Amino acid sequence: MTTSLKAALKTHFGFENFRSKLQEDVVKAVVRRDRDVFVCMPTGAGKSLCYQLPAVLAEGITLVISPLIALIQDQVDHLKSLNIPACSINSKLPAGERRLILADLGSSSPKLKLLYITPEMVASPSFQPCLTDLCTRGLLSYLAVDEAHCVSQWGHDFRPDYLKLGGLRTRLPGVPCLALTATAPKKVQEDISESLKLSSPLSFVTPVFRSNLHYDVIFREMLPNPYVHLYAFVRKSLALDAGSNAQGCGIVYCRTREGCETVAYQLTKLGVLAKAYHAGLKAGDRTEVQHEWMQGKVLVIVATISFGMGVDKANVRFVAHWNLAKSLASYYQESGRAGRDGLPSSCRTYYSPKDKEQLNFLIRQEIGRRQEKRGSAKETDKAGITDFEAMVSDSPRNVASPENLAAAAAAAGAASLSCPDTSLSLHLPTSCRHATISKFFGDKTPNCAGACDYCRNPKGVRAQLEKAAALSTKTEAQSRPSGPFGFQPDLYEGGKKGYGFERHGDSSDAAGEGPREDFVPPDVDCPLREASSQRIPRLTVKKSRPTLSSMSSPPLSCGTLSLAVDLEHEVFKSSKSSNLYKAAVLKKVSEMKKTAPAPARGNGDDETEVKEEATASSSCSDELQGFTSASEIYSMKRKRVGAGQRGSSNPFVTAKELLKPSMLDSKGTESGSESNTDASSAVTSSIRARANAAAAASLSSPTKTGKAMSKKQQKLAEAAKSSRNISQYFVKKPTVEKSQEEEMEVDEEGLDAPLSHTTTADPREDSKPQEHSPEVIPVESETEEESKTDVIIIPDEVEEEALELEQLQETDKESTAEPNKPAEEAKPPLISEVSDDVKANRESPPPAKRSRPADGRRVTFNPNVQERALLPVNEPPKPVTLKEAADIVVRYLDPFYTQGKFANKELFKSFARYLSHLLAEGRSRGKGQVKAEAKALIKKLFSSVKRCESEEDWKHLKRPHSCKTTENKE
Numbered sequence: 006m007t008t009s010l011k012a013a014l015k016t017h018f019g020f021e022n023f024r025s026k027l028q029e030d031v032v033k034a035v036v037r038r039d040r041d042v043f044v045c046m047p048t049g050a051g052k053s054l055c056y057q058l059p060a061v062l063a064e065g066i067t068l069v070i071s072p073l074i075a076l077i078q079d080q081v082d083h084l085k086s087l088n089i090p091a092c093s094i095n096s097k098l099p100a101g102e103r104r105l106i107l108a109d110l111g112s113s114s115p116k117l118k119l120l121y122i123t124p125e126m127v128a129s130p131s132f133q134p135c136l137t138d139l140c141t142r143g144l145l146s147y148l149a150v151d152e153a154h155c156v157s158q159w160g161h162d163f164r165p166d167y168l169k170l171g172g173l174r175t176r177l178p179g180v181p182c183l184a185l186t187a188t189a190p191k192k193v194q195e196d197i198s199e200s201l202k203l204s205s206p207l208s209f210v211t212p213v214f215r216s217n218l219h220y221d222v223i224f225r226e227m228l229p230n231p232y233v234h235l236y237a238f239v240r241k242s243l244a245l246d247a248g249s250n251a252q253g254c255g256i257v258y259c260r261t262r263e264g265c266e267t268v269a270y271q272l273t274k275l276g277v278l279a280k281a282y283h284a285g286l287k288a289g290d291r292t293e294v295q296h297e298w299m300q301g302k303v304l305v306i307v308a309t310i311s312f313g314m315g316v317d318k319a320n321v322r323f324v325a326h327w328n329l330a331k332s333l334a335s336y337y338q339e340s341g342r343a344g345r346d347g348l349p350s351s352c353r354t355y356y357s358p359k360d361k362e363q364l365n366f367l368i369r370q371e372i373g374r375r376q377e378k379r380g381s382a383k384e385t386d387k388a389g390i391t392d393f394e395a396m397v398s399d400s401p402r403n404v405a406s407p408e409n410l411a412a413a414a415a416a417a418g419a420a421s422l423s424c425p426d427t428s429l430s431l432h433l434p435t436s437c438r439h440a441t442i443s444k445f446f447g448d449k450t451p452n453c454a455g456a457c458d459y460c461r462n463p464k465g466v467r468a469q470l471e472k473a474a475a476l477s478t479k480t481e482a483q484s485r486p487s488g489p490f491g492f493q494p495d496l497y498e499g500g501k502k503g504y505g506f507e508r509h510g511d512s513s514d515a516a517g518e519g520p521r522e523d524f525v526p527p528d529v530d531c532p533l534r535e536a537s538s539q540r541i542p543r544l545t546v547k548k549s550r551p552t553l554s555s556m557s558s559p560p561l562s563c564g565t566l567s568l569a570v571d572l573e574h575e576v577f578k579s580s581k582s583s584n585l586y587k588a589a590v591l592k593k594v595s596e597m598k599k600t601a602p603a604p605a606r607g608n609g610d611d612e613t614e615v616k617e618e619a620t621a622s623s624s625c626s627d628e629l630q631g632f633t634s635a636s637e638i639y640s641m642k643r644k645r646v647g648a649g650q651r652g653s654s655n656p657f658v659t660a661k662e663l664l665k666p667s668m669l670d671s672k673g674t675e676s677g678s679e680s681n682t683d684a685s686s687a688v689t690s691s692i693r694a695r696a697n698a699a700a701a702a703s704l705s706s707p708t709k710t711g712k713a714m715s716k717k718q719q720k721l722a723e724a725a726k727s728s729r730n731i732s733q734y735f736v737k738k739p740t741v742e743k744s745q746e747e748e749m750e751v752d753e754e755g756l757d758a759p760l761s762h763t764t765t766a767d768p769r770e771d772s773k774p775q776e777h778s779p780e781v782i783p784v785e786s787e788t789e790e791e792s793k794t795d796v797i798i799i800p801d802e803v804e805e806e807a808l809e810l811e812q813l814q815e816t817d818k819e820s821t822a823e824p825n826k827p828a829e830e831a832k833p834p835l836i837s838e839v840s841d842d843v844k845a846n847r848e849s850p851p852p853a854k855r856s857r858p859a860d861g862r863r864v865t866f867n868p869n870v871q872e873r874a875l876l877p878v879n880e881p882p883k884p885v886t887l888k889e890a891a892d893i894v895v896r897y898l899d900p901f902y903t904q905g906k907f908a909n910k911e912l913f914k915s916f917a918r919y920l921s922h923l924l925a926e927g928r929s930r931g932k933g934q935v936k937a938e939a940k941a942l943i944k945k946l947f948s949s950v951k952r953c954e955s956e957e958d959w960k961h962l963k964r965p966h967s968c969k970t971t972e973n974k975e
């Protein structure tokens with residue numbers, strides 16, 4: 006058998022030998038087909054071959070379940086390059102190709118050997134006939150479940166759709182199953198076996214210890230300059246000083262996008278080319294960054310955890326965690342991307358107690374949210390906490406715990422060393438970091454032989470701890486109850502004051518820039534009215550911002566500035582939370598835009614005008630020198646900041662600051678600068694806010710600033726338009742004051758993915774459509790361009806959903822998909838995922854879809870009113886696309902989800918998907934009809950069931966053909 010396997014290995018894959026005895030043993034076991042098989046091997050050990058080779062040798066088709074389209078694409082491309090017939094069915098596939106695949110699968114002897122598919126797709130109703138057909142004809146040779154840990158709610162990457170695979174399994178009797186993962190503690194292994202209904206599986210588990218990896222931990226906040234420290238680490242790890250020619254590279258993981266941007270910027274500035282990678286970048290940019298890094302053109306990739314899964318690069322010489330990983334399992338997997346070639350590599354954590362607090366908070370918050378949705382607690386809810394504690398716990402209970410948590414305490418993330426705000430001396434790391442990891446995964450203690458800082462220099466590690474403890478005590482003593490804005494640790498879990506401004510203040514947290522920052526009341530001369538008021542919990546005043554005097558751009562006129570200040574103050578007074586404040590600002594700006602004359606553009610006088618403005622305002626700015634300027638005072642919660650927001654820690658910028666770059670742009674002095682990068686690509690709240698604020702400011706001086714409208718400003722204004730919808734979405738919300746949670750949840754990309762879908766801030770909390778009232782806004786003052794963009798409303802939910810899916814499904818290979826899929830548009834896909842549609846919605850700004858109604862009025866937000874007011878007169882209805890149908894469905898369905906009418910989010914999504922397809926079928930109807938039908942169907946559903954508990958609940962729904970709308974009548 007060995008000989009024939011080896012021959013096949015050579016013939017089909019070009020390998021002389023198996024990579025390891027383990028790989029060979031697994032392949033042999035799989036080929037025997039008499040048992041299910043469980044494989045736990047480190048990343049890069051060659052797991053894929055364990056099912057690919059048997060798949061090639063077997064008759065029939067191997068169904069491979071993999072969580073990411075990007076991963077699937079890589080695998081399929083690789084197999085195709087080896088002439089092995091493999092493909093994937095997903096919603097990105099052009100209809101023609103999909104038909105071909107389905108035709109092959111339906112033929113008597115399909116040519117395909119491997120069919121890759123996501124768990125969502127395999128569970129989708131449209132795929133079932135194909136699956137059943139293959140199964141009944143005995144054409145399925147194996148079921149391979151890659152990244153099988155996603156099936157476990159104890160695992161760090163739980164994906165609810167993986168749970169459905171148990172059901173799938175039972176429908177495929179006699180098909181041997183192979184489950185593969187790189188990281189699975191005992192508990193997760195058991196869970197995998199149970200959930201996938203593996204029958205007495207043969208287990209192949211590699212020890213987790215990797216002797217070529219060196220682990221250490223540095224207390225970030227004890228460093229005079231953490232970036233310089235990181236830079237030195239990079240140089241050393243890549244042997245740059247030794248003039249090494251070895252093409253090594255490295256990864257720095259940050260929790261937030263902003264952190265990535267900052268670290269990448271700092272490293273590059275110091276002399277090592279580093280680039281950021283996160284879901285806030287355009288897909289193409291992400292792919293390019295990854296590509297450059299793979300090719301060694303960029304030495305360091307600074308990424309959120311959206312980067313890495315499936316990245317097959319052997320010579321990663323270091324993995325640094327600038328922020329803590331969220332669990333020991335995650336840490337092991339992330340750091341494990343180093344040294345796949347077996348050569349010595351470094352894994353370093355830059356530990357900060359703030360990270361620990363924030364992560365702890367976020368994890369608990371997420372669990373609370375899940376429980377709230379579910380209405381009950383589950384034992385597995387604790388998984389997130391225990392896994393995290395495995396990283397950072399310093400509690401004696403855990404140290405004594407037989408379940409490794411203790412071990413973890415001293416462990417890998419070193420976070421163990423954490424918690425300087427407790428008595429550190431009691432919890433010195435008591436063992437080697439490798440040992441901790443091994444214990445966590447249920448392995449026996451390895452022989453570290455100096456491959457961690459503790460084993461190398463236990464004294465040094467202790468000394469660091471003690472120093473950190475001392476520093477922390479000092480900092481606490483200094484900062485404790487320092488007036489109304491002080492951090493009050495006693496209240497940590499008690500209320501919003503307990504979280505304090507400084508903890509969740511802003512970006513410096515994430516980026517780890519230096520020591521903890523205390524709230525500094527603003528200068529008495531600060532132009533912002535009520536600047537020191539803390540009536541809105543997360544609007545902080547920061548003195549550390551540059552003052553007017555330090556600005557290089559032309560200053561504003563006094564009038565503009567004071568108007569901006571007044572505007573802000575008015576809104577500030579009437580808002581109760583930062584979100585409401587933000588929404589109100591956006592609304593105000595939007596209103597003003599409508600009542601002001603359209604700004605003249607591009608008349609060639611820009612430069613003169615700007616100069617005039619600068620001269621006119623110079624005296625005013627002089628007066629203000631030394632003060633924190635109005636525009637730099639509000640520090641809102643961080644929102645997604647896209648490329649080009651490097652180092653920026655204050656995403657919410659008010660009128661004046663916005664005007665500054667825009668005026669510069671208009672003079673051409675900063676065109677092409679990084680702040681000028683495609684604003685639309687990162688339509689973040691911050692940018693929207695900037696755009697709106699810009700518009701507001703320009704209105705305060707309509708002639709001058711209007712003329713100075715730059716390209717950038719136009720782009721921003723465009724971004725603002727799409728935000729207007731969202732602002733209305735917000736503004737109709739009840740004035741419920743939210744806790745500091747919101748501040749943290751926004752851009753915690755690093756946490757989003759690992760905590761599964763639900764970790765992303767639940768969009769529904771921010772979007773309660775049922776509370777919106779119709780709003781009719783006159784359009785007289787609008788520019789033509791503006792009026793085109795207001796028809797489609799993108800609920801935040803859609804954006805969040807898209808982000809979530811982006812992270813989970815298409816993180817890094819977006820470019821492999823066709824940008825616009827005419828085929829998809831032309832014909833309803835046989836198999837599709839609503840998620841992609843939703844995503845598409847987010848990526849492309851809402852197109853102008855309807856002409857303005859004859860009465861010159863535009864209706865926003867209330868879909869019922871829209872229908873009437875916006876229907877084109879005497880024009881045949883434009884047939885809806887699937888995407889448009891999905892938009893409509895999501896919008897109408899969302900309130901029901903919010904009201905708890907769906908047992909869980911998956912059902913909600915599944916119904917949305919079902920309904921979208923139903924409504925888009927045939928493509929012959931216009932929007933009005935689709936809307937009416939959507940409403941009718943939803944109504945019908947909830948007239949038969951009080952709460953949707955299963956897919957059966959909607960199976961009876963059919964398109965209501967009798968449903969007539971205005972559009973129909975035309």
Ligand SMILES: Nc1ncnc2c1ncn2[C@@H]1O[C@H](COP(=O)(O)OP(=O)(O)OP(=O)(O)O)[C@@H](O)[C@H]1O
Pocket residue numbers: 020021022023024025028046047048049050051052053054187314315316317
């Ligand atoms: N027998 C072999 N000889 C040489 N190279 C091999 C062999 N088997 C696999 N490889 C190569 O090893 C690399 C890693 O394999 P693979 O991607 O399957 O790892 P993996 O264990 O699935 O990692 P991950 O956990 O990241 O998915 C690939 O480039 C693959 O081609």
Ligand SMILES: [Zn+2]
Pocket residue numbers: 436437438439440453454455456457458459460461
């Ligand atoms: Zn050790």
